[in-house]
Amino acid sequence: MKAKGLKDLLVRKFDKKLKDIIDEDLRILAEIKEYTIRSGGKRIRPILHYCLCKILGYKGDKYSDVGAIAELIHAASLLHDDVVDEAQTRRGMPSVPSKFGNKTSILAGDYLLACGIDHLNSLGSPDLMD
Numbered sequence: 001m002k003a004k005g006l007k008d009l010l011v012r013k014f015d016k017k018l019k020d021i022i023d024e025d026l027r028i029l030a031e032i033k034e035y036t037i038r039s040g041g042k043r044i045r046p047i048l049h050y051c052l053c054k055i056l057g058y059k060g061d062k063y064s065d066v067g068a069i070a071e072l073i074h075a076a077s078l079l080h081d082d083v084v085d086e087a088q089t090r091r092g093m094p095s096v097p098s099k100f101g102n103k104t105s106i107l108a109g110d111y112l113l114a115c116g117i118d119h120l121n122s123l124g125s126p127d128l129m130d
Contacts, residue, residue: 007047014046017068021119022112032096032108036075039091044081046071062123072116079109 018037024030046067053063081087082095083102089095097105120128 001059010047010050011043013064014071016067017064018072020027021065021068021072022115023067024111028100028104029108029111032100032104035096035099036079036112039093041071041075041091043066057120062125062128065119069116069120076109076112076116079105079112085106 015037019033022029022033024033046064049067050063075085079096083097083105086097087095087124088098095105096108100108118121
C-alpha cells in the first residue's frame with residue numbers, strides 16, 4: 001500500500017476511534033465533538049504512534065486506542081489554548097471558543113480529557129496508565 005493510501009486509512013481509523021471514545025450525552029458536546037473531529041488536522045500523533053509500534057514489533061490492537069487518546073488530549077489542549085490566546089480561527093475555521101463561547105470550550109476540553117483518561121483506564125493495562 002502506498003504511503004498516502006496508508007495515511008488516509010489511518011486517519012479514517014483514528015477519526016472513527018475518536019468518535020467512539022467521546023461518548024457525549026449533551027447535544028452541545030455532540031456538536032463540539034463533530035466540529036472538532038471534522039476540523040481535521042494531520043493526525044500526526046497517532047500516525048507516529050502507529051509507526052513506532054510497527055518499528056518496535058508491537059502485535060496488539062491497542063495502538064489505535066492509545067494513538068487516538070493522544071490525539072484527544074492534543075485536541076483538548078487546543079480548546080483550552082484557543083481560549084487563552086483569544087483565537088478567532090483554527091485551521092481556517094472559527095475556533096470552538098468563538099463559535100460556542102469560552103466557558104463551553106473550557107468545559108468541552110475538560111470533557112475530552114476525561115474521556116481520554118476514562119478510555120485509557122478501560123483498556124485494562126495499568127502500565128499504560130502509568
